[in-house]
Amino acid sequence: MSHVPKAREESGPPKRAPGTEAVAGAPGEAGANAAGTTGEVPARSTRGLPQAKERELILRAQSGETAAYEELLHAHQQRVFAVVGGILRRREDVEDVVQQVFIKVYVSIRQFDLRSTFSTWLYKIAVNECYDYLRKKRVRRLVYEADMSEEQVRQLEAFDSGMGAAPPADASQRAEMRQLVGRLLDELQQEDRDMLVLKEVEGLSVEEISGALGINVNTVKVRMFRARGRLVDIYRKRLRERRR
């Protein structure tokens, strides 16, 4: 059973999901709010929807209006796919898990506290659902073969010489590269690799990652910076081993 981040019941005291406090005052959102007060640009939620519109949709969804629920999740679906895809990295699993996330949101939307950030609450459900899924299935996210292919070694060397920064154009080379990076990532701790992929590949902000994983913003920055270093260390170690 995965968890739905707890939020305030209508009449109860405020209960925020872990991590939402850090995100509530995030610079991005503060900027958005500030923009709203100038009267020039309407305040926007973290992604896409203007805040007032998002609030209205949440209220309508909480009163059981399915059309409002759909509109709300349509506005956020790309980011939910990014979160789930970034963590699972198995395309065949992503859609099933997002579906499960959306059902969970439908069932528990009444628990959402309007004073919290909807996207944070939503991403947290997505992260919980991913970890729950991985636990239940007991799968490693991707299973790689023990040794690197010649193409992967060539790609590593190209990268080392600063020539491989762009994704390979050829589909089979891309697949090789994907496998290689996946293998390097698998040597990191789960949360560290999730942070890196969510940031570098899926384009989430540090604040969004902080809210989704329930980790303080500064801690995310420090851990991410260290994880980058470890990833490159592993990459250079593999390269040295192949060159011997």
Place this chain on the structure above:
Amino acid sequence: MACREYSERLDVFEDYLDGRLPAEAAAAVTAHFERCAACREEVESARLAGMLLRAGLEPTEAPSGVFWTRVRARLREEEEKQMVADFWPALEVLARRFMLTSAAALVLMFAVLLGTEPKEPMEVREIFPESVRQPADRNEVLLSLASNGNGR
């Protein structure tokens, strides 16, 4: 990390890579790199990690067209499940209320019955206070008639 100046401030380096540092702070970091090769190399490695990840992995694609059809079907299933789940507890509440009401009615009935004091059996005297004592024998009948003047 070798550099003492930034070893406890790695978040600053992350912000620097992310382009989020204010111009003045970013300039200070750049100036630091000119005199600290260790930090410069560390940040370059960190930048390389980002490049490696972006070259190897692609962002997750937008959902396919049938995605929402599936979600709607699941929602309908969920609503049906919810209806069934709501039905039994509601029935249970009704049954419990019925039992409670019945029990309360029974208790009330007993209380009324117990509260009403049954009357003791009445004496014949109370029913027929002026009833005449029956004569014991014939002479007594004659005497009685004589004294009432009926024997004339």
